[in-house]
Amino acid sequence: MGNTCAWPVLRTVDLAEALTLAEKLLAVSFWYRPDGCYLSAWAHDDDVLRRLTQAHPGASVELYGEGHTALPASVSLGVSDLGQTSDALRAWADITRCYVLWHDLKWPAVPELGLDEEYKYAELQVACNSHTIYCDEWTAEHTVFVHARPGHDARAAWLAAQVGARVVGPPEEGW
Known part of the structure; x- marks a missing residue:
């Protein structure tokens, strides 16, 4: 058990730029399970819920309000x-805060840093309209996060450097 640690490696108002950086980071990784990717958003009112599910009718909805029968x-x-x-994230980002998370991938070994391949804590995330992985605050910017084993600051910096980026803020505890 354990949680990831998430380092922001880009903050931008340009969602295309965030997705391009994510694609470059995915190219650095080794896929473990290609279908290990999902989008997630919170709906706090009926209008947002309706718009999210209309944008993608195949989305699943789980109620968390009173008795698991009401919003959010x-x-x-x-x-x-x-x-x-890209299409799904653009549609949802126009509606609310949301994120895409790629999991079940593997970060490569970095022998010069004494780091083996990493699977358990390897994830990549684009948080839309937020600076946090949980999308609990609204911002005009989108944030790209690399998730890795807690304490592996050097791996996060190395991954960012591989795609011409850098860590742009302190890490936060992941999931």
Whole structure:
């Protein structure tokens, strides 16, 4: 058991720029399970819930309000390729805060840093309209996060450097 640690490696108002950086980071990784990707958003009112599910009718909805029968709701959608991910994320980012998370991938070994391959804590995330992985605050910017084993600051910096980026803020505890 244990939680990831998430380092922000880009903050931008340009969602295309965030997705391009994510695609470059995915190219650095080794896929473990290509379909290990999903989008997630919270709906706190009926209008947002309606708009999210209309944008992607295949999305699943789980209610978390009183007795699990009322809002807020967690809305999620599995995606399997970058094109589908990009389209879905753009649609949802126009509605509310949301994120896409790629999990079940593997970060490569970095022998010069004494780091073996990493699977358990390897994840990549784009948080739309937020600076946090949980999307609990609204911002005009989108944030790209690399998730890795807690304490592996050097791995996060190394991953960012591989794609011409850098860590742009302190890490936060992941999931």
